Amino acid sequence: MTVDKAAAEPARTSLRTQIIVRGALRSLVIAALLCVASYYHVAGMLEEGVIEQLEQFIAERGRRDSEQFLQTERHHQAVEQALLEQLQAVPLATGTALFDDYFEPWPDGTWRTRRGWYDGLVFKDGLQHRGFTGFIGRDVELTPELRHRAALMAGLLDWYGSAWTATGQYINYFLSAPENLLLGEFIGVPYLHQVPADTHFPDEIFVASANETRNPQRQTVWTHFYFDATAKMWMLSSLKPVYLGDRLVATLGQDILLDEFVQRTLKDALDGTENLAFAADGSLVAYEPLLAEVQAAGGALKIDGARPQLQRIFTAVTGQSRRSGVVETEDAFLAYTRIDGPDWYLVNVYPKQLLQNKAMAAATVILGIALLGLLSEFAVLWLLIARYVLAPLRRFIRVTEKVGGEGLSALQGSELPRRRDEFGLLAKRFRETASELEASRQALLAANRDLDAQVAARTEALTQANQRLAMLAITDELSGLHNRRQFLHVVPLEVARLVRLQATPLWATLAILDIDHFKLINDCYGHGVGDQAIRQLGACLAGLHRRAGDHCFRLGGEEFALFASGDQVDGAKVEAFAGHVLEAVRNLVIEVPEQGATCRLTVSVGIACVQAGADLSLERLYKLADDALYLAKQNGRDQARIVLIRGSGDQAKTLELEVR
Ligand SMILES: Nc1nc2c(ncn2[C@@H]2O[C@H](COP(=O)(O)OP(=O)(O)OP(=O)(O)O)[C@@H](O)[C@H]2O)c(=O)[nH]1
Numbered sequence: 001m002t003v004d005k006a007a008a009e010p011a012r013t014s015l016r017t018q019i020i021v022r023g024a025l026r027s028l029v030i031a032a033l034l035c036v037a038s039y040y041h042v043a044g045m046l047e048e049g050v051i052e053q054l055e056q057f058i059a060e061r062g063r064r065d066s067e068q069f070l071q072t073e074r075h076h077q078a079v080e081q082a083l084l085e086q087l088q089a090v091p092l093a094t095g096t097a098l099f100d101d102y103f104e105p106w107p108d109g110t111w112r113t114r115r116g117w118y119d120g121l122v123f124k125d126g127l128q129h130r131g132f133t134g135f136i137g138r139d140v141e142l143t144p145e146l147r148h149r150a151a152l153m154a155g156l157l158d159w160y161g162s163a164w165t166a167t168g169q170y171i172n173y174f175l176s177a178p179e180n181l182l183l184g185e186f187i188g189v190p191y192l193h194q195v196p197a198d199t200h201f202p203d204e205i206f207v208a209s210a211n212e213t214r215n216p217q218r219q220t221v222w223t224h225f226y227f228d229a230t231a232k233m234w235m236l237s238s239l240k241p242v243y244l245g246d247r248l249v250a251t252l253g254q255d256i257l258l259d260e261f262v263q264r265t266l267k268d269a270l271d272g273t274e275n276l277a278f279a280a281d282g283s284l285v286a287y288e289p290l291l292a293e294v295q296a297a298g299g300a301l302k303i304d305g306a307r308p309q310l311q312r313i314f315t316a317v318t319g320q321s322r323r324s325g326v327v328e329t330e331d332a333f334l335a336y337t338r339i340d341g342p343d344w345y346l347v348n349v350y351p352k353q354l355l356q357n358k359a360m361a362a363a364t365v366i367l368g369i370a371l372l373g374l375l376s377e378f379a380v381l382w383l384l385i386a387r388y389v390l391a392p393l394r395r396f397i398r399v400t401e402k403v404g405g406e407g408l409s410a411l412q413g414s415e416l417p418r419r420r421d422e423f424g425l426l427a428k429r430f431r432e433t434a435s436e437l438e439a440s441r442q443a444l445l446a447a448n449r450d451l452d453a454q455v456a457a458r459t460e461a462l463t464q465a466n467q468r469l470a471m472l473a474i475t476d477e478l479s480g481l482h483n484r485r486q487f488l489h490v491v492p493l494e495v496a497r498l499v500r501l502q503a504t505p506l507w508a509t510l511a512i513l514d515i516d517h518f519k520l521i522n523d524c525y526g527h528g529v530g531d532q533a534i535r536q537l538g539a540c541l542a543g544l545h546r547r548a549g550d551h552c553f554r555l556g557g558e559e560f561a562l563f564a565s566g567d568q569v570d571g572a573k574v575e576a577f578a579g580h581v582l583e584a585v586r587n588l589v590i591e592v593p594e595q596g597a598t599c600r601l602t603v604s605v606g607i608a609c610v611q612a613g614a615d616l617s618l619e620r621l622y623k624l625a626d627d628a629l630y631l632a633k634q635n636g637r638d639q640a641r642i643v644l645i646r647g648s649g650d651q652a653k654t655l656e657l658e659v660r
Pocket residue numbers: 478514515516517518519520522526527528529530531534556557558633637
């Protein structure tokens with residue numbers, strides 16, 4: 001068992017760091033996507049809210065700003081109604097008499113109101129009156145009707161004028177008649193006592209604007225607004241012609257202070273937005289960046305192509321059919337409302353960038369909260385991983401490191417967590433696997449042992465088979481003697497050994513035996529008997545030839561060889577040996593089972609006995625023996641011919657013997 005190197009090494013990177021870092025990166029991407037989604041969601045919600053807010057704001061502003069002008073129109077209607085009623089109801093004489101209470105002739109030929117009506121006086125009614133002046137041109141014919149009307153107009157001005165101017169919204173209030181009569185309360189100024197005698201008011205714009213030629217509908221007329229350089233105030237005039245039947249009897253007029261309106265327009269805007277006001281004919285009324293130019297143009301600064309942004313606003317707003325609402329342009333929401341009376345538009349420009357900034361701020365807050373949440377979540381995760389993942393993992397690592405020293409049994413140790421979660425399951429699997437591995441190991445060891453035994457047995461069998469094969473290779477199967485192969489192997493070795501040991505004269509003896517007329521045995525009794533004869537002859541020769549260093553061979557067919565070595569060799573001994581062989585063969589009884597008989601055999605033998613010398617060799621030995629055998633056969637068989645050579649070379653002495 002080897003220890004896994006990777007397990008024993010400390011981890012290069014922390015699992016926890018990897019999880020946290022990768023988790024954090026993915027969460028950051030999600031948070032960024034959430035932030036983008038939040039941005040668009042918030043922007044959408046803000047847009048709805050802003051449009052609603054703008055609609056409310058502008059509608060309220062429209063109502064409030066219109067109210068001032070509608071109030072003026074109501075004033076005009078009230079005075080008109082009162083004048084017409086009085087003209088019809090008050091007897092001419094009464095009015096005529098009153099005329100002198102109000103007017104007095106001036107040396108310049110004009111009639112002017114008595115000074116007390118401006119400076120202050122207590123009238124017949126017992127009340128204090130003051131504040132207004134009046135003027136009647138010097139060429140005017142003072143008919144009773146005019147005197148009656150002038151008196152009634154003076155009375156109305158006396159009654160209502162100071163009340164109206166006291167509201168602070170009007171700088172003056174005046175009533176004129178087409179005969180060149182003008183009555184008016186001009187705050188702080190006895191204006192009509194100061195004008196020249198030849199003044200002809202019906203030609204003045206603030207009276208003539210309401211004449212029938214310019215105002216055929218006989219409606220209230222609103223002049224252009226203008227900046228009064230003397231008073232340093234923004235103003236607007238409102239004129240209302242009063243007709244008795246078809247006859248113009250008076251014109252009612254007011255100069256309205258617009259300072260408050262202009263200031264409100266400039267200042268009273270939602271944060272980050274700006275207001276502007278313009279007339280339906282395109283005259284700019286109030287717009288902070290162009291205030292000086294509006295003043296310089298006396299209220300007649302037109303919105304045109306020179307100011308494309310304003311022109312876009314003007315076109316977008318005046319194209320709307322609703323009285324107030326919100327129009328969206330490429331870069332802004334335009335909250336617009338019409339203002340009754342002078343027919344103006346008030347517009348609040350809400351840049352979309354403002355909305356985007358708010359959405360971005362909201363999205364940033366959401367992102368911040370999300371990041372904070374993620375941070376705390378990952379901090380908790382950091383601790384949880386340490387406790388529930390890293391700690392059990394480290395126990396696993398320790399246990400696997402122990403495997404090297406203690407073996408698989410370490411895996412079954414109690415250090416592995418016993419829990420109900422995946423780690424518990426893993427530990428269980430570890431223990432089970434350890435048991436299985438141990439069982440497998442034991443089985444493997446047993447199998448190895450078994451295999452070793454089998455290999456040993458097979459090796460032994462193989463060795464024996466090889467030995468058998470080796471034996472078979474050198475053994476003649478039929479006789480059990482060594483064969484010709486072994487003869488050619490052994491005899492040269494023996495001869496060489498004898499040649500080496502020349503110091504003590506040694507002898508090599510080779511006898512070659514050949515069965516006589518063996519063919520006849522085969523022919524007469526069959527090959528089986530022939531084989532049996534060879535077997536018995538082999539056993540016989542092996543029995544005769546038992547000394548160490550003696551060898552017995554079947555050279556093939558019915559031919560056998562005997563080889564021996566020795567130091568005490570002479571003719572008698574060899575003759576005795578040959579006789580012994582011949583006799584032993586003659587005594588062999590070969591069974592012929594098929595015929596229930598026996599047969600006998602003889603052999604012819606050629607023997608060469610040579611004293612070892614330099615010229616000794618197997619070839620020489622064999623030739624000598626074979627030649628001797630030939631002689632034995634030639635000489636009648638069943639005998640031995642011996643060639644005995646003592647010495648070697650020129651000193652060699654040959655002795656030939658015959659044994660029967
Ligand atoms: N049964 C049997 N016969 C064999 C075997 N080997 C050789 N022979 C026979 O031995 C006979 C040898 O015959 P020959 O060479 O004529 O010799 P011979 O008949 O013994 O006559 P001489 O040697 O001249 O006495 C042949 O008929 C062979 O078939 C063997 O292993 N078994």
